[in-house]
Amino acid sequence: MITLRNVSKTYHLTSPSGRLPFAARRRDQPPRTIEALKNVDLHVPQGSIHGVIGLSGAGKSTLIRCVNLLERPSSGSVVVDGQEMTDLSAAELNQARHRIGMIFQHFNLLTTRSVFDNVALPLELMGMRRSAIRERVRPLLELTGLTDKARQYPAQLSGGQKQRVAIARALASEPRVLLCDEATSALDPQTTGSILALLREINQKLGLTILLITHEMEVVKSICHRVGLISDGELVEEAEVGDFFTAPRTRLGREFLNDFLQLEPPKALVERLEEAPGERTHPVVRLAFSGDAVSTPLISRLARECGVDVSILQAKVESIQERTLGLMIAELLGSPAQTRRAIDYLETHDLHVEVLGHVQRDD
Amino acid sequence: MSSAMIDLILQATLDTLYMVAVSGVISALFGVPLGVLLYVTRPRQILARPALNQALGMVTNVGRSIPFIILMVAIIPFTRMIVGTSIGTNAAVVPLTLAAIPFVARLVEGALNEIPPGLVEAAQSMGATPHQIITKVLLPEARGGIITGLTITVVTLVSYSAMAGAVGGGGLGDLGIRYGYNRFNPTIMLVTVAILVVMVQGFQSLGDYLVRKSDRK
Numbered sequence: 001m002i003t004l005r006n007v008s009k010t011y012h013l014t015s016p017s018g019r020l021p022f023a024a025r026r027r028d029q030p031p032r033t034i035e036a037l038k039n040v041d042l043h044v045p046q047g048s049i050h051g052v053i054g055l056s057g058a059g060k061s062t063l064i065r066c067v068n069l070l071e072r073p074s075s076g077s078v079v080v081d082g083q084e085m086t087d088l089s090a091a092e093l094n095q096a097r098h099r100i101g102m103i104f105q106h107f108n109l110l111t112t113r114s115v116f117d118n119v120a121l122p123l124e125l126m127g128m129r130r131s132a133i134r135e136r137v138r139p140l141l142e143l144t145g146l147t148d149k150a151r152q153y154p155a156q157l158s159g160g161q162k163q164r165v166a167i168a169r170a171l172a173s174e175p176r177v178l179l180c181d182e183a184t185s186a187l188d189p190q191t192t193g194s195i196l197a198l199l200r201e202i203n204q205k206l207g208l209t210i211l212l213i214t215h216e217m218e219v220v221k222s223i224c225h226r227v228g229l230i231s232d233g234e235l236v237e238e239a240e241v242g243d244f245f246t247a248p249r250t251r252l253g254r255e256f257l258n259d260f261l262q263l264e265p266p267k268a269l270v271e272r273l274e275e276a277p278g279e280r281t282h283p284v285v286r287l288a289f290s291g292d293a294v295s296t297p298l299i300s301r302l303a304r305e306c307g308v309d310v311s312i313l314q315a316k317v318e319s320i321q322e323r324t325l326g327l328m329i330a331e332l333l334g335s336p337a338q339t340r341r342a343i344d345y346l347e348t349h350d351l352h353v354e355v356l357g358h359v360q361r362d363d
Numbered sequence: 364m365s366s367a368m369i370d371l372i373l374q375a376t377l378d379t380l381y382m383v384a385v386s387g388v389i390s391a392l393f394g395v396p397l398g399v400l401l402y403v404t405r406p407r408q409i410l411a412r413p414a415l416n417q418a419l420g421m422v423t424n425v426g427r428s429i430p431f432i433i434l435m436v437a438i439i440p441f442t443r444m445i446v447g448t449s450i451g452t453n454a455a456v457v458p459l460t461l462a463a464i465p466f467v468a469r470l471v472e473g474a475l476n477e478i479p480p481g482l483v484e485a486a487q488s489m490g491a492t493p494h495q496i497i498t499k500v501l502l503p504e505a506r507g508g509i510i511t512g513l514t515i516t517v518v519t520l521v522s523y524s525a526m527a528g529a530v531g532g533g534g535l536g537d538l539g540i541r542y543g544y545n546r547f548n549p550t551i552m553l554v555t556v557a558i559l560v561v562m563v564q565g566f567q568s569l570g571d572y573l574v575r576k577s578d579r580k
Contacts, residue, residue, distance in 0.1 A: 068488055090492075097490035108485035111579050112503045122489040124499065153579040173489070 001177055001209040002044040002067055007076030009037040009062050009233075036062040037073070038233040044226075046176075049203050049210040051224035051241075053217065053256065059233040060213040064179050067211060068100045069093060081176050098126060101170030105182035107162040109154040115165050116141070116150040122173045140168040143205075144198065160191035167198060171206075178202070180212035184219060192216075196223050217260035221245065221320055229253050242323045246288040247352040265313055265329050265356060273357030281358035283339050284313070287328040288352040294326045298349060306342040308334035331359065364550065371538060372551075376558055378452050378533040382524045385456045387517050390463035394516075395509065397423070397464060398471025399497060409483060409493045426465035431523050434458050435530055442530075455532030459523055467516050474508025475501055507578040514570025518563050525559075535559055 013032040036059045044050040054060045065071035066078055069085050078085040083096055109118050119140055123133045141147045144164040154162055163183060170178060180199070184192040200223045202208050214220065220227045220241060227244050229237040229252060237250045248254050258264055265273070265284060273284060289298070294317065299310050311331040318325045332339045346353050401423065403409050404416040429437070435458040439449045442457040478501060486500045502509070525536020535555045543552025 070484060070487060094490035094492060097488060100488070102485070102488040104481055104485060106479070106481055108479070108481040110482060110500065110504060112506065112577070121486075121499065125486075125489055125491050125495050155579055169489075179488075 001046040001081060002042070002050075002211055003077075003079040004040055004042040004063075004066065005077040005079075007037055007040045007042075007063075007066055007073045007078060008035065009059075009066060009071060010035050010074045035233050037066065040076070040230075040233075040235050042228060042235060042238075044209055044211050046209050047203070047207050048225045049199070049212070049223050051220040051227040052211070052213045052230055052235075053215060053220055053227060054213075054230035055215060058230045060215075060230055061181060062233075063230065064181050064211060064213045067177075067179055068097055068102060098122070098173040099175050100177045100179060101173065101175035102179040102181065103163065103166045103170050103183045105185045107154070107159075107166045107186075109162055109165055109169075111154055114151055114153055115146055115157070118154070118165055119168045119172055122169060126173060136172060137168075140171055143171075143202075144168040158191075159187050160194060163187065163191075163195050164198065167195075167202070171202065171208075176209060178208050178210045180210060180214075182214055183212065185214065185216065189218075192218070193222070199223055217256055221260075221318075223321075229256070242290060242320050242325070245318070245320050245325055246290055247354070261316060261318065261327060263314055263316055263327055263329060269313065269359060272359050274359070275357055277336065277358045278360065280361045282331050282333050282361060283343070283358050284329065284331050284356045285343065286354040286356055287326075287330060287346065288354075289326045289350070290320075290323050291350070293350055294324045296349070298346070298351070299330075302342055302345060306334070306338055306345055308332050308338045308342045329356070364554075368551070371542070372535075372554060372558070375533060375535045375538040375555070376562075378527075379521065379524050379535045379559075379562070382452055382455055382459055382527060382532065382534060383517060383520045386459035386463055386520055386524075387513070389456075389460045390467050390516065390520075391513055393460075394464045394467025395471050397468035398509075399475065399501065401468055401472045402475040402501070403493065403497065409487075409496050423465040423468055426461070427469065429462075431458070431462050432526050432529060434462055435526065439530075450531040452527070452532050452534070454530050455524065455527035455534075458530075459520055459527070462523060463516055463520055466519065467512060470512030470515060471505070471509055474505040474512055477508055478504045507574045510570055510573045510577060514567060514574075517566045517570070521559060521563055521566070 011034045013034065040063060052060055052063060062071055066073045067080060069078070073086065080096065081099060085093070085096060088096055110121065113121065116137055119137045120133045123136055128136070141150055144167055146161065146164055146168060149157065149161065154165065157165065184195050187195060196219060199210060203210055212219065212224070224241050227239060227241050228235045229250065231252050237248065237253050239249070244253065245257060248257050269284065274281065277283065302308060302310060311333060313329045313331060315326070315328040318327065332342050334342065343353050397419070401416065401419055404412040404419065406413045406416070435455070438458055438461065442454050443449045445457050446453040448454050482500055482504060483496055486496045491499065524532070524534050525539070527534050528537030528540055535558055539552050539555035542548050543555060
């Protein structure tokens with residue numbers, strides 16, 4: 001439904017008047033440029049919820065704005081619903097945008113319009129008759145739970161209610177795609193949950209394709225099917241959400257995950273960790289397991305079958321949508337041969353094993 | 364106070380109201396679109412035309428920097444072309460309007476500047492044309508600020524209209540100078556000033572009321 005191919009966006013830094021500052025022109029320096037996106041490829045299949053996560057300034061906002069051309073890519077191709085967006089004339093682009101809804105971090109509702117009239121705005125822009133507008137708006141207010149707020153103004157609403165209005169407004173023109181620009185970042189955790197539930201409902205009921213950007217792992221965890229990780233303008237990692245939470249492939253991915261799960265080996269241990277195994281060391285491992293492995297008593301079997309002792313330093317069980325994910329940081333105690341066998345054993349049972357380092361034996 | 368005096372004051376009040384009303388309405392008709400144009404042609408705005416924007420900005424600044432009393436006499440030929448005479452109330456309306464247009468434009472531009480850029484972005488994401496953004500987003504959202512600006516303009520016009528006497532325009536300010544100051548009649552001076560105070564108060568209250576009515580924030 002959304003396909004970005006080789007999309008780059010470069011900003012040329014200029015003064016507010018749109019020209020180069022005098023100083024820059026005088027010094028004969030090339031104008032400073034910022035590469036906000038570098039050769040980004042992204043594919044979001046119809047009906048899926050795709051998240052892009054990254055730190056502030058990583059290029060998330062630019063990426064999502066390139067989909068409906070609020071930002072025009074410097075190069076590359078943007079195809080939405082089979083239409084190459086970068087080739088469209090201004091009028092065609094406005095038509096295409098009717099099929100792409102968008103919601104924002106700060107809601108961007110018109111303060112002088114009631115809830116009803118805010119939702120009606122995109123339909124007015126399309127030139128729809130008043131009676132037809134009424135028929136379209138009413139079920140949307142119902143869907144978003146705002147029927148009794150129709151006559152109120154945004155200033156009278158809470159943040160969560162405002163985002164519901166924005167969602168209803170974005171759905172008014174019956175789009176095929178919904179873009180969510182940090183849609184829950186200004187909301188408290190509870191409200192975030194209810195907005196995410198609404199987005200999931202919309203995705204399932206209307207089959208709407210959703211592309212969202214966020215810096216919150218919670219959002220990715222609770223509604224996304226796939227996730228991309230953006231860093232410094234590049235998509236550095238992309239995976240099914242379950243896989244990403246089990247075993248992120250990049251360092252940044254692991255940082256995001258550890259930050260989210262608060263699953264780090266104890267500080268005192270980290271200081272003693274050495275990269276290479278020594279003569280009298282034990283490996284410290286991070287184990288991630290999902291599916292059947294969660295309910296199998298693997299640790300006690302490991303002790304029996306490989307003859308190692310397992311000292312669990314931290315453990316956690318997370319629900320990632322329908323999947324259950326177990327995570328553990330543990331020290332494997334035994335001879336080098338035994339621990340090697342233990343790791344093999346775990347891997348053959350579909351656990352993801354990452355050796356964090358080795359510690360000296362205390363005895 | 365003689366009845367002749369009262370007639371004079373009444374006539375002067377009507378003259379002032381006439382000058383302020385006509386120049387106020389016409390300057391709003393030209394100033395609001397000019398203010399919108401100044402805003403939307405800025406770089407990175409919905410109709411970005413940096414060169415046009417700079418030219419308009421410069422013209423507006425020149426208009427605002429000429430002292431009103433000088434503007435009034437400097438444009439006499441233009442005034443004669445428009446209203447067919449260079450003296451009287453109508454002749455005063457022309458320079459009043461001309462002075463107020465750039466004033467209104469800058470205040471409208473300022474009011475538009477207060478609108479969060481996200482609202483325009485949201486409208487663009489819905490496929491709004493620049494014309495629709497202006498009529499459905501910018502003007503309604505800035506309505507309170509624009510009314511505030513027009514109120515300031517009207518009050519300024521009341522005070523500018525006091526200089527209309529220089530072209531025989533009449534009005535309260537002129538009456539105060541000629542009878543109150545030149546003929547040493549403090550009563551007339553006080554009465555004219557009192558009427559002006561009430562008038563300004565009235566315009567301000569009306570403006571405040573309209574802003575309150577349009578403001579949903």
